[in-house]
Amino acid sequence: MAQSRLVAPELATIKVHGMTRESFLLRSTLAGAAAFGTLSATGLITKAFAASGGGDVDILNYALTLEHLETEFYVQAAKRVKGLSDYESRLTKELRDNESEHVDALTATIKQLGGKPAAKPMFDFGGAFGSRATYLKTANTLEDTGVSAYNGAAPMIKSGEVLGAAGGIVQVEARHAAMIRLVRNKPPAPNAFDKASDMDEVLKAVKPFIAA
Amino acid sequence: MGSIVNFEFGGTFPVTDSALRELADDPSSRKRFFKMLGGAGAVSAATVFLAACGDDDDESASSPKPAAEDGKADAKDNTSDLEILNYALTLEFLEAEFYRGVIDSGIVKDQKVVSLAKKFGSTEQEHVDALTATIEKLGGKPVAKPKTNFGPTLDKGLKAVLEAAADVENLGAAAYLGQAGSIKNKEVLAAALAIHSVEARHAAALNTLVGRGFGSGKGGLKGALPDGAFAKPMDMKAVLNAVQPFLA
Numbered sequence: 069m070a071q072s073r074l075v076a077p078e079l080a081t082i083k084v085h086g087m088t089r090e091s092f093l094l095r096s097t098l099a100g101a102a103a104f105g106t107l108s109a110t111g112l113i114t115k116a117f118a119a120s121g122g123g124d125v126d127i128l129n130y131a132l133t134l135e136h137l138e139t140e141f142y143v144q145a146a147k148r149v150k151g152l153s154d155y156e157s158r159l160t161k162e163l164r165d166n167e168s169e170h171v172d173a174l175t176a177t178i179k180q181l182g183g184k185p186a187a188k189p190m191f192d193f194g195g196a197f198g199s200r201a202t203y204l205k206t207a208n209t210l211e212d213t214g215v216s217a218y219n220g221a222a223p224m225i226k227s228g229e230v231l232g233a234a235g236g237i238v239q240v241e242a243r244h245a246a247m248i249r250l251v252r253n254k255p256p257a258p259n260a261f262d263k264a265s266d267m268d269e270v271l272k273a274v275k276p277f278i279a280a
Numbered sequence: 281m282g283s284i285v286n287f288e289f290g291g292t293f294p295v296t297d298s299a300l301r302e303l304a305d306d307p308s309s310r311k312r313f314f315k316m317l318g319g320a321g322a323v324s325a326a327t328v329f330l331a332a333c334g335d336d337d338d339e340s341a342s343s344p345k346p347a348a349e350d351g352k353a354d355a356k357d358n359t360s361d362l363e364i365l366n367y368a369l370t371l372e373f374l375e376a377e378f379y380r381g382v383i384d385s386g387i388v389k390d391q392k393v394v395s396l397a398k399k400f401g402s403t404e405q406e407h408v409d410a411l412t413a414t415i416e417k418l419g420g421k422p423v424a425k426p427k428t429n430f431g432p433t434l435d436k437g438l439k440a441v442l443e444a445a446a447d448v449e450n451l452g453a454a455a456y457l458g459q460a461g462s463i464k465n466k467e468v469l470a471a472a473l474a475i476h477s478v479e480a481r482h483a484a485a486l487n488t489l490v491g492r493g494f495g496s497g498k499g500g501l502k503g504a505l506p507d508g509a510f511a512k513p514m515d516m517k518a519v520l521n522a523v524q525p526f527l528a
Contacts, residue, residue: 169509219473228461235460239453239511242477243484247504250488257481260406261474
């Protein structure tokens with residue numbers, strides 16, 4: 069699928085260092101070794117690269133940017149949010165660690181595919197950490213957005229191996245979304261078919277958190 | 281884990297697939313949707329119906345053709361996607377039947393849990409309906425509903441029933457993940473992904489409900505995040521073996 073279809077003019081106005089407009093695609097990937105435990109990461113990546121050309125790197129960088137966002141969100145939340153129950157505090161740290169692992173895996177994969185990992189943007193979460201309720205609500209939004217972003221971009225991944233790895237990540241994001249929704253007394257799986265968002269929708273959702 | 285998670289879902293849930301069906305049934309909506317698909321890269325579960333309707337303008341919408349007219353590779357692609365769809369349909373039948381059996385048995389007394397089971401069950405039935413329609417429109421023959429037997433599980437009591445539900449959902453999520461890289465048709469893939477993450481949500485919710493907490497179930501289907509940060513796929517053989525106890 070042509071990358072040009074994914075270009076959103078608004079992206080040019082966002083200062084996300086090291087990320088091209090075209091790179092803002094799906095989130096996902098390569099946790100090669102982690103997702104396919106028994107295979108060597110190197111072999112997997114070599115295969116993935118051969119099959120995909122350069123497009124998958126752009127998608128991986130899109131994913132990386134979103135994972136940076138989620139990681140930073142939970143890093144700050146773990147330090148700043150007051151009034152969380154013991155379960156919610158443990159959940160926050162668990163999600164933080166998961167997202168951080170996604171960042172590491174994506175970064176390593178992009179490098180091994182010969183690409184340049186997108187730099188971590190500057191984030192500003194505003195008043196999201198002011199209360200338990202606003203934190204959880206924002207987390208809910210971010211996790212649901214993450215799921216829809218991966219689901220929207222995954223079909224454009226060319227390499228079956230990269231797609232499998234992306235799938236391994238989006239499944240975890242969906243689990244996160246359900247867990248956060250449960251502590252908010254919201255239905256964990258509100259729809260029979262999860263939404264797939266294009267980059268415009270994802271951008272709109274995360275834009276408030278990316279500092280200029 | 282009732283002290284941690286309070287199931288207050290309040291009645292009705294949004295129903296979205298009517299919009300999908302409308303889209304599938306309305307040629308002008310289909311055209312608009314394809315335009316959107318091409319223009320923005322947006323994909324959705326709805327597209328599986330679109331693909332099934334066979335829009336000649338879009339080659340990615342693989343409409344069924346007689347094998348003789350089709351390229352050999354194309355026919356083969358279609359066949360493998362149909363096999364995967366029928367495999368998914370079998371699992372969705374099983375899930376839908378399981379929730380039906382649980383609700384009919386009356387074993388669940390907590391109305392919040394009943395509400396959750398009904399919602400999950402109706403979602404699985406929507407998956408059954410969508411997969412069936414897609415298989416038919418791609419020129420395939422939907423598999424028959426498998427004969428199931430949940431009696432032994434139901435006899436073990438509420439905790440075992442909810443744990444079995446969690447196991448089945450974890451299996452479902454792992455099964456879809458195991459096939460994602462093999463699906464040829466992008467619209468079918470998009471639909472499978474839209475279902476996959478819903479199975480994951482169900483799995484996480486049920487794992488939490490039965491008190492499995494987070495991950496740490498190395499190699500097993502334990503915890504709301506059984507595999508940690510990266511979910512693991514399961515192949516068809518392993519999944520079908522795992523559901524054998526539920527088949528009559």
